[in-house]
Amino acid sequence: MSATTTSNEDPKFVIAEMRQHILLLEKSVNSNESRFATRAIRGTASIRKRLNGKVLGAAAAALLPKDAVARLGLARFTQSSDMDVDAVAADAKVSSVVPEIEVYFGFLTLLFLHDSAANAHGLTFSSELVEYIQKLNRRSLDQLSAKIYFYYERFSEIANRLAEVRPTLLAALRTATLRHDDETQAVLLNLLLRNYIHFNLYDQADKLVAKTTFPETAGNSQSARYFYYLGRIKAIQLDYTASHSDLVQAIRKAPKNPKSAGFQQAVHKLAIIVQLLTGEIPERSLFREPFLLKALVPYLSITQAVRIGDLAKFQDTLAKHTATFRADKTYTLILRLRHNVIKTGIRMISLAYSKISLRDICLKLQLDSEEDAEYIVAKAIRDGVIDAVLDHENGFMKSKENVDIYSTNEPQNAFHQRISFCLNLHNESVKALRFPYAQRKEQSTMDALREEERLIAGELAEGDLADDDDMGDF
Amino acid sequence: MTRCPTHHHKHHQHLLLLPTLLSRSPPTFTAILTKPSLSSAVALFETLKKDFSAATPDLKKCGQHLSTLKLHLTQLSFLQPTASQKELLLTREILELGAQHAIKSHDIPAFERYISQLKTYYTASTATPLPASQRQYPLLGLNLLRLLAQNRIAEFHTELEQIDPDQLGNLYIKHPISVEQSLMEGSYNRVWNSKSNVPGEEYLFFIDILMGTIRNEIGSCAEKAYERLPISDAQTLLYFKSAKEVTDFAAQRGWTVSGSSIVFVTQQATDAGKLEIPAPKVIRDALSYARELERIGEFIRFRCIVKLTLWFQFNLPSPITLFSRERNT
Numbered sequence: 131m132s133a134t135t136t137s138n139e140d141p142k143f144v145i146a147e148m149r150q151h152i153l154l155l156e157k158s159v160n161s162n163e164s165r166f167a168t169r170a171i172r173g174t175a176s177i178r179k180r181l182n183g184k185v186l187g188a189a190a191a192a193l194l195p196k197d198a199v200a201r202l203g204l205a206r207f208t209q210s211s212d213m214d215v216d217a218v219a220a221d222a223k224v225s226s227v228v229p230e231i232e233v234y235f236g237f238l239t240l241l242f243l244h245d246s247a248a249n250a251h252g253l254t255f256s257s258e259l260v261e262y263i264q265k266l267n268r269r270s271l272d273q274l275s276a277k278i279y280f281y282y283e284r285f286s287e288i289a290n291r292l293a294e295v296r297p298t299l300l301a302a303l304r305t306a307t308l309r310h311d312d313e314t315q316a317v318l319l320n321l322l323l324r325n326y327i328h329f330n331l332y333d334q335a336d337k338l339v340a341k342t343t344f345p346e347t348a349g350n351s352q353s354a355r356y357f358y359y360l361g362r363i364k365a366i367q368l369d370y371t372a373s374h375s376d377l378v379q380a381i382r383k384a385p386k387n388p389k390s391a392g393f394q395q396a397v398h399k400l401a402i403i404v405q406l407l408t409g410e411i412p413e414r415s416l417f418r419e420p421f422l423l424k425a426l427v428p429y430l431s432i433t434q435a436v437r438i439g440d441l442a443k444f445q446d447t448l449a450k451h452t453a454t455f456r457a458d459k460t461y462t463l464i465l466r467l468r469h470n471v472i473k474t475g476i477r478m479i480s481l482a483y484s485k486i487s488l489r490d491i492c493l494k495l496q497l498d499s500e501e502d503a504e505y506i507v508a509k510a511i512r513d514g515v516i517d518a519v520l521d522h523e524n525g526f527m528k529s530k531e532n533v534d535i536y537s538t539n540e541p542q543n544a545f546h547q548r549i550s551f552c553l554n555l556h557n558e559s560v561k562a563l564r565f566p567y568a569q570r571k572e573q574s575t576m577d578a579l580r581e582e583e584r585l586i587a588g589e590l591a592e593g594d595l596a597d598d599d600d601m602g603d604f
Numbered sequence: 605m606t607r608c609p610t611h612h613h614k615h616h617q618h619l620l621l622l623p624t625l626l627s628r629s630p631p632t633f634t635a636i637l638t639k640p641s642l643s644s645a646v647a648l649f650e651t652l653k654k655d656f657s658a659a660t661p662d663l664k665k666c667g668q669h670l671s672t673l674k675l676h677l678t679q680l681s682f683l684q685p686t687a688s689q690k691e692l693l694l695t696r697e698i699l700e701l702g703a704q705h706a707i708k709s710h711d712i713p714a715f716e717r718y719i720s721q722l723k724t725y726y727t728a729s730t731a732t733p734l735p736a737s738q739r740q741y742p743l744l745g746l747n748l749l750r751l752l753a754q755n756r757i758a759e760f761h762t763e764l765e766q767i768d769p770d771q772l773g774n775l776y777i778k779h780p781i782s783v784e785q786s787l788m789e790g791s792y793n794r795v796w797n798s799k800s801n802v803p804g805e806e807y808l809f810f811i812d813i814l815m816g817t818i819r820n821e822i823g824s825c826a827e828k829a830y831e832r833l834p835i836s837d838a839q840t841l842l843y844f845k846s847a848k849e850v851t852d853f854a855a856q857r858g859w860t861v862s863g864s865s866i867v868f869v870t871q872q873a874t875d876a877g878k879l880e881i882p883a884p885k886v887i888r889d890a891l892s893y894a895r896e897l898e899r900i901g902e903f904i905r906f907r908c909i910v911k912l913t914l915w916f917q918f919n920l921p922s923p924i925t926l927f928s929r930e931r932n933t
Contacts, residue, residue, distance in 0.1 A: 330765040367758040508829035509790030
């Protein structure tokens with residue numbers, strides 16, 4: 131997102147909006163209600179697009195006392211404004227502010243630095259901010275600090291210094307866990323997992339997951355990410371069923387808007403491969419979704435190859451899209467699909483022929499030798515892929531008559547799987563429900579509440595998950 | 605350090621004598637070990653390297669030297685990426701030699717330990733990156749094969765992810781990868797053949813272990829896939845050298861041998877098992893459905909209560925008054 135807009139909007143409007151947010155933050159500190167702070171942070175999405183060095187400088191001069199500006203060292207990044215600062219500052223000269231406001235300004239500065247690609251500045255400033263918030267230790271800062279940590283990690287990633295921030299993040303996670311700071315905890319866990327997975331340190335990521343609990347109250351965007359990482363770790367460790375259910379959760383929790391398209395594509399890519407590895411074939415309609423259509427083309431041909439058990443087509447696709455698959459970090463998983471392709475091929479043959487020589491199987495599946503074909507078919511029989519008998523002396527495979535699937539326990543298992551999915555869905559929806567504040571009676575408060583609700587809904591539609599596209603590639 | 609040289613000297617001698625007492629290595633070797641410094645470690649390592657590269661190395665003696673050296677290393681900055689580059693390189697080489705020694709003396713746990721220590725040096729984010737080691741990929745490939753031989757497939761894949769994608773075509777890495785693929789497909793023939801094209805003789809040690817695993821795999825497949833199998837064919841299928849080995853293997857797995865062929869009877873027993881109704885599972889599932897349904901019912905009741913309270917709170921006509929009004933009219 132390049133937000134260095136050239137619009138010549140009067141900074142006054144932006145500053146007025148910032149003042150609104152500052153009021154909200156103060157209200158949040160005074161009333162101990164975190165939802166006001168949440169609203170202020172959510173509102174930054176609209177400010178962000180209009181930020182530039184001048185606006186930031188003017189706003190800092192108008193809204194922050196001088197010593198706070200000096201403490202944060204904001205002058206490094208802002209331009210002295212040619213606007214009459216005193217005129218703005220005169221009507222509300224502030225002598226002291228709560229630290230939340232300072233950190234809020236720090237956050238805005240980080241956004242500005244990120245969007246204007248001032249990465250070196252961003253790295254130093256974000257580490258200073260992290261130090262500052264750790265020194266402050268205020269519960270009312272929790273939501274803001276989660277954001278600060280996010281950009282701290284992001285800047286380090288851009289600077290390719292991810293390995294160095296790990297100790298800081300781990301220490302911060304420990305502190306956040308002890309203080310029940312759910313928001314920061316969720317963000318930090320995701321950042322650490324991302325950090326480990328970036329270096330392919332799956333065993334360390336797995337250990338981190340095993341030793342921590344993800345806070346249940348975390349927002350949807352954070353839990354979507356967490357489930358995605360979980361799914362990835364489990365897929366590497368061959369636990370495909372668990373991985374698939376995690377990825378489905380991630381897809382469901384991810385917001386459905388164009389801003390998070392990158393995340394959704396990444397999850398879908400992984401989910402398709404994992405689903406294929408479990409032996410299922412993804413829905414065709416999935417590949418027609420407009421925002422997935424283009425990204426999933428290579429995956430579609432892989433799916434087709436697996437579905438019909440065509441080994442040659444599989445190898446072709448793999449060779450053609452190697453670079454894409456490597457970039458998506460799905461290459462090694464796709465390599466594992468090879469034996470699924472063979473399995474499907476054997477199943478097709480077993481359905482079509484009641485008796486076939488091993489030599490023909492070998493030719494049809496393009497295997498190295500008849501001996502190999504024999505072992506492979508024997509393994510397929512043992513794994514329950516097909517129901518057949520081998521005759522070694524005469525060198526053929528004889529398929530047994532198809533058993534009526536309804537005489538087995540298979541339908542019961544499928545039934546159970548579906549019911550538990552529905553029940554789980556229901557339970558989660560119940561958990562997500564919110565009830566109105568029942569104790570307020572007066573009409574005027576009700577109106578105010580409704581107004582607030584409407585505002586929140588508007589902001590939600592506008593600025594939800596604004597930072598999703600800051601993540602870079604998944 | 606210079607303040608009290610005698611005391612200092614004594615202290616280290618005490619420490620360094622410990623392994624010599626334990627391992628009773630020749631005194632000439634420990635004579636170099638008067639003071640733990642980088643140069644003495646280098647000297648020690650050179651002796652070891654010479655011993656180890658002999659045509660038929662005395663493995664026991666080398667092992668003793670290695671443990672002395674490792675003790676020596678702990679007094680330098682062992683396993684810390686902050687050490688000087690020279691020291692890091694030396695430690696890496698010692699550990700690599702240790703891993704090779706462990707393979708030669710068939711000590712798998714020791715090999716595993718060396719590899720996990722080595723990984724610090726292969727992936728360390730030091731200030732100046734170390735030059736790549738020639739032995740890195742041979743050793744990592746061996747480690748992959750070890751995981752396969754021990755049937756630790758999940759760990760195999762975790763390790764594989766850590767290898768630089770550009771190195772997947774590396775001769776030493778490609779071998780275990782193709783072995784794993786053949787194993788998964790069931791092309792045991794190819795695993796057997798891979799014995800002849802191993803990238804290094806150390807690989808054979810693990811391939812041999814792997815063959816034992818594969819034999820059991822083939823055995824369990826054969827049980828399900830064949831109704832009967834002539835002993836001579838079983839011999840080729842299971843890669844045995846004589847019919848005697850086949851009958852031994854058959855006895856071990858509980859197969860019946862009638863005449864010149866093996867008859868598998870396990871087929872029917874499993875079929876009978878399939879038809880059974882899994883009662884405990886059905887009961888457990890049904891109970892969980894009941895509990896969930898109960899919860900849903902409760903939730904609906906709870907919603908009714910909330911609705912009623914809201915009704916009263918906002919002074920709306922309550923359902924009862926509505927009802928009475930209806931009666932009046």
